[in-house]
Amino acid sequence: MKFLQIFLLVFITSCQTKDNIQFNTIILPQPSSQTIINGQFTLSSKTQLVTTEDFQVSSSFLKNFIETGSPIRLLESDSDTKISFQIDNTIPSKEGYKLNISETEILISAQTDAGAFYAVQSLRQLLPHQLENQTYTEHKIHIQAQHIEDAPIFSYRGMHLDVGRHFFPVEFIKKYIDMMALLKMNTFHWHLTEDQGWRIEIKKYPKLQEVAAWRDETLIGHYNDMPHQFDGKKYGGFYTQEEVKEIVAYAEKRHITIIPEIEMPGHSQAAIAAYPHLGCTGENPGVAKLWGVFETIYCPKEETFAFLEDVLDEVLALFPSEYIHIGGDEAPKTQWKKCDSCQALILNEGLTDEHELQSYFITKMEKYLNSKGRQIIGWDEILEGGLAPNATVMSWRGTEGAVAAAKQGHNVIMTPTSHCYFDYYQSDNDQEPLAIGGFLPLEKVYSFNPIPEGLTLDEEKYVLGAQGNVWTEYMQDEKQVEYMAFPRAIAMSEVLWTTEEHKDYSDFVKRLEHFHKRLDALNVNYANHLYEIKGEIQSTKNGVQFVLKSESSSNPIFYTIDGSNPTSQSVNYEKPIVVSGDIQLKAAVFAKNGKQLSSVFEQQIKMHKAVGKQIELSVVPSEVYGGSGAEGLINGIQGSNKRYGDAEWLGFWGDDLVIKIDLGKETEVNSVKTRFYNAIGQWIYAPSKVEVTFLDSQKNSLSTHEAILTDGGKNLKNVEVKNIHLKVRYIHFNIKNYGTIPDGAQGAGHKAWLFVDEVFVE
Ligand code: ACM
Numbered sequence: 001m002k003f004l005q006i007f008l009l010v011f012i013t014s015c016q017t018k019d020n021i022q023f024n025t026i027i028l029p030q031p032s033s034q035t036i037i038n039g040q041f042t043l044s045s046k047t048q049l050v051t052t053e054d055f056q057v058s059s060s061f062l063k064n065f066i067e068t069g070s071p072i073r074l075l076e077s078d079s080d081t082k083i084s085f086q087i088d089n090t091i092p093s094k095e096g097y098k099l100n101i102s103e104t105e106i107l108i109s110a111q112t113d114a115g116a117f118y119a120v121q122s123l124r125q126l127l128p129h130q131l132e133n134q135t136y137t138e139h140k141i142h143i144q145a146q147h148i149e150d151a152p153i154f155s156y157r158g159m160h161l162d163v164g165r166h167f168f169p170v171e172f173i174k175k176y177i178d179m180m181a182l183l184k185m186n187t188f189h190w191h192l193t194e195d196q197g198w199r200i201e202i203k204k205y206p207k208l209q210e211v212a213a214w215r216d217e218t219l220i221g222h223y224n225d226m227p228h229q230f231d232g233k234k235y236g237g238f239y240t241q242e243e244v245k246e247i248v249a250y251a252e253k254r255h256i257t258i259i260p261e262i263e264m265p266g267h268s269q270a271a272i273a274a275y276p277h278l279g280c281t282g283e284n285p286g287v288a289k290l291w292g293v294f295e296t297i298y299c300p301k302e303e304t305f306a307f308l309e310d311v312l313d314e315v316l317a318l319f320p321s322e323y324i325h326i327g328g329d330e331a332p333k334t335q336w337k338k339c340d341s342c343q344a345l346i347l348n349e350g351l352t353d354e355h356e357l358q359s360y361f362i363t364k365m366e367k368y369l370n371s372k373g374r375q376i377i378g379w380d381e382i383l384e385g386g387l388a389p390n391a392t393v394m395s396w397r398g399t400e401g402a403v404a405a406a407k408q409g410h411n412v413i414m415t416p417t418s419h420c421y422f423d424y425y426q427s428d429n430d431q432e433p434l435a436i437g438g439f440l441p442l443e444k445v446y447s448f449n450p451i452p453e454g455l456t457l458d459e460e461k462y463v464l465g466a467q468g469n470v471w472t473e474y475m476q477d478e479k480q481v482e483y484m485a486f487p488r489a490i491a492m493s494e495v496l497w498t499t500e501e502h503k504d505y506s507d508f509v510k511r512l513e514h515f516h517k518r519l520d521a522l523n524v525n526y527a528n529h530l531y532e533i534k535g536e537i538q539s540t541k542n543g544v545q546f547v548l549k550s551e552s553s554s555n556p557i558f559y560t561i562d563g564s565n566p567t568s569q570s571v572n573y574e575k576p577i578v579v580s581g582d583i584q585l586k587a588a589v590f591a592k593n594g595k596q597l598s599s600v601f602e603q604q605i606k607m608h609k610a611v612g613k614q615i616e617l618s619v620v621p622s623e624v625y626g627g628s629g630a631e632g633l634i635n636g637i638q639g640s641n642k643r644y645g646d647a648e649w650l651g652f653w654g655d656d657l658v659i660k661i662d663l664g665k666e667t668e669v670n671s672v673k674t675r676f677y678n679a680i681g682q683w684i685y686a687p688s689k690v691e692v693t694f695l696d697s698q699k700n701s702l703s704t705h706e707a708i709l710t711d712g713g714k715n716l717k718n719v720e721v722k723n724i725h726l727k728v729r730y731i732h733f734n735i736k737n738y739g740t741i742p743d744g745a746q747g748a749g750h751k752a753w754l755f756v757d758e759v760f761v762e
């Protein structure tokens with residue numbers, strides 16, 4: 001396939017007609033096979049559309065796209081050039097298709113209308129982007145002749161949108177669905193209820209509209225900014241049932257299933273604010289105005305189940321999807337532990353604890369939904385206390401939930417935070433708009449393999465697919481949702497559609513650069529970090545070198561090492577920069593005409609005494625926060641002040657940590673220092689104790705120091721041991737994890753994360 005791709009790229013740039021028109025052959029997500037042949041098809045008002053009842057959605061989408069996008073009108077009567085739809089039951093996949101373009105015919109073959117719809121999306125991308133915003137004025141379109149055979153690798157290809165934290169208009173939901181359709185995604189997970197707002201009209205419970213849909217005010221800035229400040233503005237809204245029906249019908253016309261999420265038992269503070277008797281205390285908590293996890297959750301009692309069944313009855317009437325998402329995540333058991341009714345239920349049902357009570361809750365709701373012919377999906381917390389018999393698990397806190405569920409024979413959908421949380425930062429540039437935290441660049445999304453490790457081939461079949469999650473605490477408007485969702489959703493579409501052997505990130509970047517024109521025509525406010533510079537330090541036989549690259553390699557990089565700003569007259573980066581002492585590197589990408597295309601990349605490299613030496617950790621870092629490995633702690637580069645998910649920070653979930661550094665020979669050491677991330681909103685805690693021991697080459701301890709944690713700026717804690725003046729071979733850091741997150745804090749009861757940065761030895 002490498003060969004074919006190279007061939008295609010050459011072809012794209014060299015394929016010129018007599019009229020000097022370039023034919024676009026780029027398709028996202030990359031098809032299974034695409035073979036360019038000689039010739040071209042000319043689409044015009046002399047082209048006949050030949051279709052049948054079987055292809056209503058796909059053929060009317062195509063007709064509408066061409067006729068609203070251009071002056072071309074398709075013929076119904078017989079003609080010499082045709083676009084034809086035909087059933088082909090030899091195509092192995094229900095969502096697969098063949099698209100054969102010759103000089104006289106565009107032939108779309110599929111088993112189903114859905115398959116043909118994906119052929120149409122491919123064909124759409126072969127047409128000029130001007131059709132997307134109805135600015136194509138010519139009466140002919142030339143299309144490169146080719147054969148495409150294509151099918152998805154996963155049956156669940158999703159995007160999620162949280163409309164609880166921020167509310168988005170019907171027109172935007174349709175645009176989001178349109179974008180999913182363009183990318184051949186088939187499931188929209190609509191997160192409709194939250195602590196901060198209930199967003200779906202339920203006629204039997206008018207206070208959900210009057211009370212639960214509105215919060216008094218909204219947090220300004222980040223949750224971690226103390227003290228919290230609020231904007232004083234009432235905020236909210238909801239979708240009427242008529243609007244929901246309209247959106248469901250709109251999605252059906254794009255072969256997209258909408259899975260509604262009605263959260264239970266947690267994330268239900270807004271509903272309890274409307275109907276306080278649904279909680280354990282009977283008190284009105286108010287609709288939440290802060291982000292996070294709240295202790296006010298539904299009390300598992302008759303009134304609550306009756307309420308939820310009534311709500312679900314109305315939801316089921318609106319959504320034909322087989323699956324209904326019932327949430328299940330982040331439900332603190334604090335109130336259940338103190339509630340007489342909850343405790344009596346535990347006793348009567350012979351349950352061992354509140355986790356089994358949650359399982360009882362979810363299983364009861366599952367029975368109800370199963371009795372109506374539906375299946376439930378829940379976040380991976382529904383594993384705790386025992387999985388409901390038929391539930392599908394949406395694995396978000398890593399992949400362990402998915403593995404456990406698949407081993408029990410349950411279907412799973414992958415949304416681990418590490419690769420699927422599009423509310424995380426996508427660049428470590430300080431100018432990025434405020435986000436919740438984390439770091440999930442495009443390439444990491446693209447590298448995602450939805451099949452988790454630890455499953456047998458048989459068990460892998462339970463992995464239905466994956467989705468990008470868009471939680472909107474820090475996305476006030478549609479523009480910001482688009483910025484966070486794109487282009488990462490495009491990478492996700494290729495993760496879910498394209499086979500591994502046809503995936504190639506640098507080729508994806510080239511196709512994406514080209515796709516920008518279509519996104520512009522669609523007025524999508526996508527993020528563009530393709531020219532942003534990334535750096536990597538490397539150890540070599542002779543020392544250390546620094547490598548620079550940008551995702552798009554078509555423009556040169558210029559750099560300085562003295563801290564001055566780079567210009568197109570600075571040193572042209574051609575090979576790795578050899579680092580022999582401390583440097584302050586700055587670099588930027590420039591266009592051929594000297595215009596600066598990227599922001600300035602900055603990297604301080606400190607050649608301290610441990611750089612390039614030996615290091616050993618007592619535990620391996622978390623698979624998802626492994627940074628650049630143990631060596632990254634002594635590579636001379638400090639992690640970002642803001643992004644613990646970068647290549648320099650190492651994350652450990654719940655473990656104590658021993659770091660052992662071997663300087664190779666006894667070396668004069670005067671001070672050591674490092675730092676820890678401390679963002680309790682994200683479950684990250686500085687350690688409870690840090691001890692540093694210095695040893696000689698016989699491993700005799702020379703001295704041990706307890707290092708005091710000091711304030712290192714926002715979300716950072718420093719430790720430093722100074723004035724040592726010893727000849728040292730080995731340095732040991734004994735780092736005690738904070739332990740269990742205390743009650744009342746985000747993630748209470750869970751293990752705390754520990755994040756450690758560069759260890760400087762001087
Ligand atoms: C989640 O992110 N709470 C599912």
Ligand code: ZN
Pocket residue numbers: 279280298299300335336339340341342
């Ligand atoms: Zn209770």
